[in-house]
Amino acid sequence: MSVVIIGGNECMEREYTNLCKKHGCKAKVFLKPCGDMKNRIGSPDLLILFTHTVSHKMVQCALANITEATTVIRSHKSSIASLQEILSGVTA
Numbered sequence: 646m647s648v649v650i651i652g653g654n655e656c657m658e659r660e661y662t663n664l665c666k667k668h669g670c671k672a673k674v675f676l677k678p679c680g681d682m683k684n685r686i687g688s689p690d691l692l693i694l695f696t697h698t699v700s701h702k703m704v705q706c707a708l709a710n711i712t713e714a715t716t717v718i719r720s721h722k723s724s725i726a727s728l729q730e731i732l733s734g735v736t737a
Contacts, residue, residue, distance in 0.1 A: 648672045649689040651707045652699030653723040660725055668732045678703050683710045691716050691735055695723035
């Protein structure tokens, strides 16, 4: 399963990626807007938006470039515990 995480804390990027690996997911993490983000997102199975730490522009860019098959989950919290809860609910 491929996962794209938009937003979150900069110091937690490695932990987000490692937690996704533990659940058997390949993750891409975008913490800050970058010019080619819309090309790099691709068509993931799951898109996680940490709404508290992400700009509206990044959310719009991410949602405009996904397919209908992508599941979108919005979370106000960007902690490891909230990501663990999301992944265990999806991959179970």
